[in-house]
Amino acid sequence: MVADTPQNKHILVVHGPNLNMLGQREPDHYGKRTLDDINGSLGEKAAKLGLQVSTFQSNHEGEIVEAIQRAVGRVQGLIINPAAYTHTSVAIRDAVLLLDVPTIEVHLSNIHKREPFRQQSFIADIATGQVSGLGASGYLFALEALAQRIA
Numbered sequence: 405m406v407a408d409t410p411q412n413k414h415i416l417v418v419h420g421p422n423l424n425m426l427g428q429r430e431p432d433h434y435g436k437r438t439l440d441d442i443n444g445s446l447g448e449k450a451a452k453l454g455l456q457v458s459t460f461q462s463n464h465e466g467e468i469v470e471a472i473q474r475a476v477g478r479v480q481g482l483i484i485n486p487a488a489y490t491h492t493s494v495a496i497r498d499a500v501l502l503l504d505v506p507t508i509e510v511h512l513s514n515i516h517k518r519e520p521f522r523q524q525s526f527i528a529d530i531a532t533g534q535v536s537g538l539g540a541s542g543y544l545f546a547l548e549a550l551a552q553r554i555a
């Protein structure tokens with residue numbers, strides 16, 4: 405029997421459209437850190453927590469759906485910043501429901517302080533929790549929360 409150690413726990417981190425442009429993109433909202441930088445910090449934090457982490461970014465809704473589908477049965481937690489698809493995508497919501505693991509929704513900016521259309525999320529009511537407005541650190545807080553949740 406394989407022991408259920410934290411090392412066996414795998415977290416998928418999904419970044420939605422335009423997040424590949426972090427660092428250049430509206431730094432007042434999204435900060436100056438690049439996506440590589442954020443993914444690097446997630447890798448370091450995961451190693452400290454004894455978790456495995458995989459990251460995925462796409463500008464295409466269907467590719468995000470397929471990445472989540474591929475993770476079914478393989479990951480124990482999901483961190484997702486669906487970016488603009490947060491506010492539009494029933495398809496990504498359905499994929500997250502299919503995956504059926506503890507899920508933290510992350511936003512770099514505080515979507516609740518922005519335009520009314522950003523204040524609606526198709527993920528929020530099916531997520532375990534949401535981190536919004538804490539910049540890149542939000543991803544690390546989400547990872548800590550999942551580590552506790554799935555320990």
Ligand code: DQA
Nearest residue numbers: 422485487488511512513522
């Ligand atoms: C975002 C907020 C979304 O409204 C926006 O479309 C993004 C990024 C955030 O991280 O603050 O692309 O998800």
